[in-house]
Amino acid sequence: MKAIIFHGTGGNPDVAWYPWLAERLRSRGYEVEVPPYPDLNVAPIAGFLPGVLANHEFDEHTVLVGHSGGAALLLAVLEHVRVDRAFLVAGYSTQPNTSDEPVLQESYDWDVIRSNVRDIYFINSAEDPYGCDAGQGRAMFDRLGGTQIVRNDGHFGDYNQDYDEFPLLDRLIG
Incomplete structure (x- = not known):
C-alpha cells in the first residue's frame, strides 16, 4: 500500500x-511520500x-491525498494514472x-478521471476563506460521484489556522 500526500499552494511537507x-x-x-512542490500553483x-x-x-x-x-x-493527475482512492481536501475544479x-486546467475529462479511481472523496467546509468550499466539492461530486463530506473546518489548515491533526481523514483512509 502506498500513499502520496500533496500539500497545498505555498505549503510544504512539514x-x-x-x-x-x-x-x-x-x-x-x-x-x-510527501513530496515538496514549491512551484505548485505557480507554474x-x-x-x-x-x-x-x-x-x-x-x-x-495507491492512495492519493x-x-x-x-x-x-489530483484532478489533472487522475486523467493519467489509475489509483485505488483519492481524497481531495478543500479541493476545487x-x-x-x-x-x-x-x-487548474481549462477542462477535465471527467469520464477518464472517474474510471481511473476506485473511490474518491471530497472534503470541504461549508465556508472556506479561499472559496474552496462545499460548492466546489459538490461540483466535483456531481461529475465524479464518490463521497462528499462537508465540515465546518475552514481551510483544514493554513498559515492562520492550526490544523495539526486530521483524525477524520486518517479514519477514512484506514
Missing part, C-alpha cells in the same frame, strides 16, 4: 496535518504535471477566488 497523517499511515504499513499545469507524473509511481494500490492546490492537482490558479 506544515499542517501532513507529517501527522504520514506518520499515522506509516505505522499501519503504508509506504508514504502552469501543462508544464508542471509531467514532472509530477515522472516523479512518482502510481498503481491500483491532496489539500487545496494539491487537490486541484474552477476558479475559487480572484487569485491566479495555474494548477
Whole structure:
C-alpha cells in the first residue's frame, strides 16, 4: 500500500496535518511520500504535471491525498494514472477566488478521471476563506460521484489556522 500526500499552494511537507497523517499511515504499513512542490500553483499545469507524473509511481494500490492546490492537482493527475482512492481536501475544479490558479486546467475529462479511481472523496467546509468550499466539492461530486463530506473546518489548515491533526481523514483512509 502506498500513499502520496500533496500539500497545498505555498505549503510544504512539514506544515499542517501532513507529517501527522504520514506518520499515522506509516505505522499501519503504508509506504508514504510527501513530496515538496514549491512551484505548485505557480507554474502552469501543462508544464508542471509531467514532472509530477515522472516523479512518482502510481498503481491500483495507491492512495492519493491532496489539500487545496494539491487537490486541484489530483484532478489533472487522475486523467493519467489509475489509483485505488483519492481524497481531495478543500479541493476545487474552477476558479475559487480572484487569485491566479495555474494548477487548474481549462477542462477535465471527467469520464477518464472517474474510471481511473476506485473511490474518491471530497472534503470541504461549508465556508472556506479561499472559496474552496462545499460548492466546489459538490461540483466535483456531481461529475465524479464518490463521497462528499462537508465540515465546518475552514481551510483544514493554513498559515492562520492550526490544523495539526486530521483524525477524520486518517479514519477514512484506514
